[in-house]
Amino acid sequence: AQSVTQPDIHITVSEGASLELRCNYSYGATPYLFWYVQSPGQGLQLLLKYFSGDTLVQGIKGFEAEFKRSQSSFNLRKPSVHWSDAAEYFCAVVGGGADGLTFGKGTHLIIQP
Amino acid sequence: DGGITQSPKYLFRKEGQNVTLSCEQNLNHDAMYWYRQDPGQGLRLIYYSQIVNDFQKGDIAEGYSVSREKKESFPLTVTSAQKNPTAFYLCASRGASSYNEQFFGPGTRLTVL
Numbered sequence: 001a002q003s004v005t006q007p008d009i010h011i012t013v014s015e016g017a018s019l020e021l022r023c024n025y026s027y028g029a030t031p032y033l034f035w036y037v038q039s040p041g042q043g044l045q046l047l048l049k050y051f052s053g054d055t056l057v058q059g060i061k062g063f064e065a066e067f068k069r070s071q072s073s074f075n076l077r078k079p080s081v082h083w084s085d086a087a088e089y090f091c092a093v094v095g096g097g098a099d100g101l102t103f104g105k106g107t108h109l110i111i112q113p
Numbered sequence: 114d115g116g117i118t119q120s121p122k123y124l125f126r127k128e129g130q131n132v133t134l135s136c137e138q139n140l141n142h143d144a145m146y147w148y149r150q151d152p153g154q155g156l157r158l159i160y161y162s163q164i165v166n167d168f169q170k171g172d173i174a175e176g177y178s179v180s181r182e183k184k185e186s187f188p189l190t191v192t193s194a195q196k197n198p199t200a201f202y203l204c205a206s207r208g209a210s211s212y213n214e215q216f217f218g219p220g221t222r223l224t225v226l
Contacts, residue, residue: 009153034214043117043203043217044156090155100146100171101215105155 002027004091006104013081014112021076021107023091032094033074034101035065037087044090050074061085086111116140117218119204124223126191126198134189134221136204142216143209145187149173150201150220159202162187191223199225 003026013019025031032051036044048059055067065076074091088108092101117138126132138145144163148156158171162181176195181187187206191198201222205215 036217041201041220041222043119043219044205045217046214049214100158100161101156103155103157105153 002031002093002102004093004102004104006089006091006107008107009105010108010110012110012112015083016080019076019078019081019085019109021089021091021109023074023076023104024072025074025091025093026072027093031074033065033067034092034094035059035063035074035076036090036092037061038090038106039087047076047089081109081111083111083113085109117204117206117216119202119218119221121221122219124221126223126225128225129193131190131192132223134191134202134204134223136187136189136218137185138187138204138206138216138218139185140206140208140216141184142206143184144207145181146205146207146215147171147177147179147187147189148203148205150203156203159189198223 005024007022034049035047037047038044047063048057050057050067058064063078067074088106090106091104120135146161147159150156157173159177160179162168168179168181178190201220203220204218207215
């Protein structure tokens with residue numbers, strides 16, 4: 001069965017510093033991978049997705065992610081974080097019922113001034 | 114604007130009562146999903162539906178029921194059999210292809226008093 005691991009429950013980054021959020025997946029076939037962001041008490045917003053092709057994908061809000069098949073990873077990056085990036089970030093892979101999503105448990109991002 | 118609406122945003126229920134959460138979409142999507150979110154647990158799939166008048170259990174369906182009488186609507190009933198119903202509930206929909214990401218509603222926070 002598919003699974004997603006986000007090893008970091010909390011990450012604290014200073015405003016203006018770079019960011020990398022880790023995601024490892026377990027899936028037998030070629031994975032369809034997603035990163036979502038959730039502000040407190042809100043729904044999820046898609047940041048970016050990977051299906052095939054170029055392993056470096058660009059998303060909204062200046063985020064990017066790199067798919068590495070050899071490491072079963074899909075890490076999210078941003079070169080310079082802003083205070084508004086403070087949120088919960090979820091990595092997900094397609095593979096649930098009706099092509100549903102299997103989610104990691106999330107990484108809570110805290111931005112220090 | 115196209116999107117997914119959930120109502121109410123906050124819901125309070127006494128123990129032993131059934132309660133129904135609304136989910137409506139105007140994206141013309143066939144597939145719809147209900148997820149439950151608990152702190153530190155990520156999102157877990159409750160039920161999903163691929164077409165009208167058809168739905169399937171997800172990973173944690175016990176104590177929940179759904180219906181899909183219209184393409185646009187996928188209400189979730191939390192029954193008195195659900196042992197720990199206090200949570201944040203998210204509805205999502207997806208277009209026809211597996212390449213399509215899921216779009217999420219703003220969520221309903223259910224609290225059992």
